[in-house]
Amino acid sequence: MSGVRVLVGTRKGAFVLTSDGSRKSWRIEGPHFAGWEIYHVKGSPADPKRLYASQSSGWFGQVLQRSNDGGKTWEAAGNDFQYEGTTGTHTWYDGSPHPWEFKRVWHIEPSLSDPEMIYAGVEDAALFASRDGGSTWAEMPGLRTHETAPSWAPGAGGLCLHTIVIDPTNPDRVFIAISAAGVFRSEDAGKSWQPANRGLRSNTMPDEDAEVGHCVHRIAIHPSRPNTLFMQKHWDVMRSDDGAESWREISGNLPTDFGFVIDVNSNEPDTVYVVPITSDSHHFVSEGKLRVYRSKTGGDDWEALTKGLPQKDCYVNVLRDAMTVDQLDPCGVYFGTSGGQVYASADGGDSWDAIVRDLPPVLSVEVQTLK
Amino acid sequence: MIQVVLPKNLQILAGVGRIVELHVSGPVTQRSILDALEESYPALLGTLRDRNTKKRRAMIRFFACEEDLSAESPDAELPQEVASGKEPFLIIGAIAGG
Numbered sequence: 001m002s003g004v005r006v007l008v009g010t011r012k013g014a015f016v017l018t019s020d021g022s023r024k025s026w027r028i029e030g031p032h033f034a035g036w037e038i039y040h041v042k043g044s045p046a047d048p049k050r051l052y053a054s055q056s057s058g059w060f061g062q063v064l065q066r067s068n069d070g071g072k073t074w075e076a077a078g079n080d081f082q083y084e085g086t087t088g089t090h091t092w093y094d095g096s097p098h099p100w101e102f103k104r105v106w107h108i109e110p111s112l113s114d115p116e117m118i119y120a121g122v123e124d125a126a127l128f129a130s131r132d133g134g135s136t137w138a139e140m141p142g143l144r145t146h147e148t149a150p151s152w153a154p155g156a157g158g159l160c161l162h163t164i165v166i167d168p169t170n171p172d173r174v175f176i177a178i179s180a181a182g183v184f185r186s187e188d189a190g191k192s193w194q195p196a197n198r199g200l201r202s203n204t205m206p207d208e209d210a211e212v213g214h215c216v217h218r219i220a221i222h223p224s225r226p227n228t229l230f231m232q233k234h235w236d237v238m239r240s241d242d243g244a245e246s247w248r249e250i251s252g253n254l255p256t257d258f259g260f261v262i263d264v265n266s267n268e269p270d271t272v273y274v275v276p277i278t279s280d281s282h283h284f285v286s287e288g289k290l291r292v293y294r295s296k297t298g299g300d301d302w303e304a305l306t307k308g309l310p311q312k313d314c315y316v317n318v319l320r321d322a323m324t325v326d327q328l329d330p331c332g333v334y335f336g337t338s339g340g341q342v343y344a345s346a347d348g349g350d351s352w353d354a355i356v357r358d359l360p361p362v363l364s365v366e367v368q369t370l371k
Numbered sequence: 372m373i374q375v376v377l378p379k380n381l382q383i384l385a386g387v388g389r390i391v392e393l394h395v396s397g398p399v400t401q402r403s404i405l406d407a408l409e410e411s412y413p414a415l416l417g418t419l420r421d422r423n424t425k426k427r428r429a430m431i432r433f434f435a436c437e438e439d440l441s442a443e444s445p446d447a448e449l450p451q452e453v454a455s456g457k458e459p460f461l462i463i464g465a466i467a468g469g
Contacts, residue, residue: 035380059430059464060380060418076384076414080422 004326005070005368006334007051008342009038012360014053016071019355023332023346026355032074033065040321042108043070043368047115052077052134054105054120062104064120064134077134081105081122084141090124091153100124100144107321109164112171119190121161125152125178127190140190143176148195148212155179155215155234156280162320163216168223175229175244180204180215183231185244199240199247200233217260218320219244222269230272230299232262232320237274239299250299256286261323265331265348270298273325273333273349275318283338284315292335294349308352309343316341321364328369336362373404374459381419381462385412390459399454401433402445419462434461 002021008014013031032038036055044050053065053074066077081102089097103123111117120128120137126144128137143149143161152159160179167173172189175196182197200214207213215234222228231238231247235258238247251257256276265271272295278286285291290309293302316337326332333349336342340359343352372392382389393407402425409416420427425445427433432441436450436458452458 034383057380059378059428060384061428062417063384063414079417082423 002328003370004328004332005043005048005370006324006342006344006355007041007043007053007071007364007366007368008336008359008362009041009053009321009364010336010340010360010362011037014038014041014055014071015356015359017342017355021328023326023328023344024353028356029071031360032071033063036060036063037104038363039104039106040108040364040366041071042110042366044110044115044118045112046110048368048370050110050115050133052108052110052118054108056104062102064105064108066134078130078136081120081128081137082139083126083144084139085145087144089150090159091151093154095153097150100126102126103158106160106162107164109166112166112168119164119166119174121164121176123158123160124154125159125161125181127161127164127176129190142186142190142192143184146184146193146195148181151212152178152181153213163219165219165221165229167221167226169226173226173243175219175221177216177219177231179217180234181212182214182216183219183244196240196244197247198245199249200238201236202234204234218262220263220272222264222266225269228269228298230262230264232259232274234258234280237262237299250295252295252300252302254293254302255291259318260320261318261335263323263325263333265333266325266327267329267331268296268348271296271331271348272299273323274302275323275335277317283317285317288313288315290314290316290337292333292345292349292352305345305349305352307350308345308354314339319363321366322362324365324367326367326369332367334365334367336365338362372456373399373407373453374456375404375408376459376461378462378464380464381415384414384418386414387412392456398446399449400446401427401440401443401449404449404460405445430465432463432465434463435459 006017015030051067055063087100092098107121109119163177165175184193185196292305316339323335
């Protein structure tokens with residue numbers, strides 16, 4: 001019988017939530033790595049028992065954890081993230097040059113075919129790769145040494161590479177997103193990169209449609225349509241139908257188009273989910289209501305999904321890596337909040353239940369669909 | 372044997388209790404203790420000091436014999452009480468926040 005394993009990273013540890021395919025009754029295990037910030041936990045699509053977790057701390061730095069048994073036991077893998085060559089500077093908040101410094105791993109993206117191969121997106125923004133299950137790491141310096149890199153400036157969370165999307169039909173094609181530099185695309189498995197931000201407009205920059213500098217919060221694709229990408233930008237929900245060559249706005253009737261998460265229904269490539277957040281100064285949902293918005297038309301027309309979600313006195317946020325979808329039919333949708341709740345829908349978003357309500361603030365949510 | 376006290380988070384990471392006992396050959400210094408500690412518990416590499424420069428992480432402190440030794444040279448010999456195992460070498464996560 002099929003089942004799901006939800007991997008939750010929080011400010012104070014990781015949790016593993018499991019259920020059968022009905023997704024009604026849950027077992028909650030954790031905290032793993034109690035007391036540490038877990039920015040991301042993700043499983044290998046090629047070997048579901050192989051999990052990776054980014055464990056970090058302002059005191060003790062970065063640790064990369066690996067599990068070979070689906071999260072029951074863990075071992076510390078490699079944590080030697082050294083930028084290659086001279087690092088130079090990026091742009092600081094006040095516009096001054098600032099040295100490049102490694103702080104943490106924000107996002108782990110395992111290869112679609114090789115459980116030993118993983119990418120890591122880090123702060124300050126760079127892409128690393130490991131070919132031995134996380135034991136050793138090498139920077140892919142073509143990104144950080146891009147000619148525009150000295151102009152990259154941090155978003156509120158830092159200069160972070162937070163999103164890595166591998167084209168499932170062509171593993172040499174990779175998309176990444178950096179706050180606040182924007183989207184970059186590689187056609188040669190990460191050796192070289194091109195900005196992919198045409199159509200974005202950001203009024204936080206003197207040149208609103210500059211080639212780079214956009215605070216992209218998240219991008220998502222459906223495996224069947226790798227040329228169609230969806231984006232939640234700082235403000236604006238966007239869509240590309242030409243492999244990120246160009247973008248158009250699809251915010252439509254959303255109550256606010258600020259937010260962090262965006263994801264695509266695994267069975268319906270035109271069904272998209274976002275969680276609108278009031279604004280960049282109010283990092284909580286608007287009107288005290290936690291509402292997921294769903295478009296079944298690939299954007300522009302959005303409907304509020306509220307059944308089972310708090311509709312008064314709710315002031316939580318949902319961070320960029322904290323929404324995911326499973327591969328079952330109907331599609332399961334999951335997200336975690338800054339208030340420590342993890343919500344699940346087993347019917348594509350029509351109704352929601354809290355799997356757990358009182359975890360530490362949730363940083364990331366991923367799901368594995370187990371056969 | 373040298374006695375080293377680790378902060379709780381690193382006890383969990385290394386899979387040890389509060390006190391770790393180490394054999395240190397040669398002069399007993401911050402550097403020789405940390406070298407021995409990292410050799411015995413590789414999971415601690417990078418969590419106390421930079422892996423390459425060996426510089427102490429900003430929010431790590433070293434105490435012994437009721438003294439703060441954090442700013443001392445990593446190659447300065449530690450008090451005899453530490454070298455003899457009578458007093459522990461304390462690795463502390465700095466207090467931060469309210």
